[in-house]
Amino acid sequence: MIQLAVDQNRQAQQMIYNKFAPKMLGVCRQYVKDLHQAEDLMITAFMKVFTNLKNFEHKGSFEGWMRRIMVNECISYIRANKKISFLEDEKYQEESFNNIESNFTVDEIQFLIDTLPEGYKMIFNLYAIEGYKHQEIASLLGINEGTSKSQLSHARKILQHEIIKLKAYHNGTK
């Protein structure tokens, strides 16, 4: 099917789109709060997928390759349109959040992530959800590795605070 899509077979392209579009829109939604904007970014990223399909080397999974294109598109958009300042703060604390046990829905988790500032959100998504290493994040965003670590630490702190608030809301104490 991928080979057919490389040859610009529109049916094959549509089949790939139908299969992966919902998942890819979910990826874009992690980074961009506005669903319409997330959809626009997904379409632009799919355009890049189909125009660069001949460069796919079949080494890793096709979904992983597409996912990286989606993430790159979202980061490019955020960096171009939103003011993000990464403080060169290399001091970070190893904190454990393992004591938090809760069963949040997907929408609640997305709500918690949306509370983060753009810079923290990007680094948390890249590290915690996509599984990037700090070195990769640093080279992708043009920051120091230490800055990436400290931003992640700050993001986790905010999330912990928000989770406590949400749990309190669930328990009816707030």
Place this chain on the structure above:
Amino acid sequence: MEPNKIDKKFRKSLQDREINPKPAAWDRLDAMLTVAEEKKASPTYNWLYIAATIIGFIAIAVVFFSKTQPLEDIRRNEIVYENQTPMHGKDSIQDEKQKEILAPEINETIAESTQNKPTQPINKNQTNLKNNTIERKPNNQTQLDRQPSNEAIANNQTIINQKTEQPDQLSNPITNNPSTTIAVIEVNPKLGKTPIKVNASNLLSEVDGELELSFREKVINKINKNYKTVKVALDTRNQQNIINQN
């Protein structure tokens, strides 16, 4: 910094999340893909257009630069000097007399030639030539000055004769009767240095030629000037480098 429990929970719930896009999203993507394919198909034509424009510019440049040279030659050959009629006392009266003497003769010859010649355009040329001789004659002082014009007329007449192949019918009283030319000279012996009048049409063509030449010269001068400035700048830079190295 290892991924902790919260990271794992978030990843598990978000990594497989699906949000269905709008049905119109595929239509938009389809349109974008179609436009991209059309763009990819057309770059060969772009090169053709570029090549055609370059060739066009070269052709215009060749025509422009080759056109300027012959214009100069034409300008030099076509200068016609007309003699101004003097406006003082006896001279002017003598001129009028002279015109009166010459006019009937020339008119007669024109009439004769028009009757004899079957072809119309050649007759016109001849009459024009004769009129030119009328303009020239009264102002020339010596016979030596007059000779070139008479020779020119004679030459033109021989050309006309060759074309029409009727040498007997083309008879010019001015060239055939040298006595009349001498008489004309004698009528007007006291003329001083007469001012030269330039034919207006020739003057215009001359000015056009000069304008074209001046534009060309301007372009060449600009190129030379820029080349010299660059050369001087490079020389100074090289000298400074040598001084710095030393």
